[in-house]
Amino acid sequence: MNKKLLIALPILALATFGAVFFLAQQKGLKASNAVDNVSFSQWQSCSGTTGTPISCKDADNISACRKASTDVGNLTQGTSQIQPCSDFYNKIYNPHKAEDLINNNGFYVSCYTNSYVIAAAKQSTFFYDKIFAPQYLICAKLSA
Secondary structure (H helix, E strand, O other): HHHHHHHHHHHHHHHHHHHHHHHHHHHHHHHHHEEEEEHHHHHHHHHHHOOOOOOOOOOHHHHHHHHHHHHHHHHOOOOOOOOOHHHHHHHHHHHOOOOOOOHHHHHHHHOOOOOOHHHHOOOOOHHHHHHHHHHHHHHHHOOO
């Protein structure tokens, strides 16, 4: 009986791990498919209706919000050291047509979900919650 249990437990554990991994991958594909269908026109239209402040003037800590905004801007511009951000800005965003998809070649997702970009945005809770997440994650159909 112990031999059967010793054989069955690793097999059961492997099957469980495989099922969890498969389900996690499926959830990721759904999020990716949603963002893959967002055009610049849809993204910009959404960004204009989120109530996103133009500046950090409404934040309790204005300087932290401005720092987060500046840091995110520096990380996501065309001269960024983060290659997907540089590629998105130079190859997709500038220039683009309204009907072009924002996540062409996966650059948008790879840029705006980059750990450095997210960390920069989260320097200010106000900036992340009120500006970054609504505009760059939610309007792109990514989860915040």
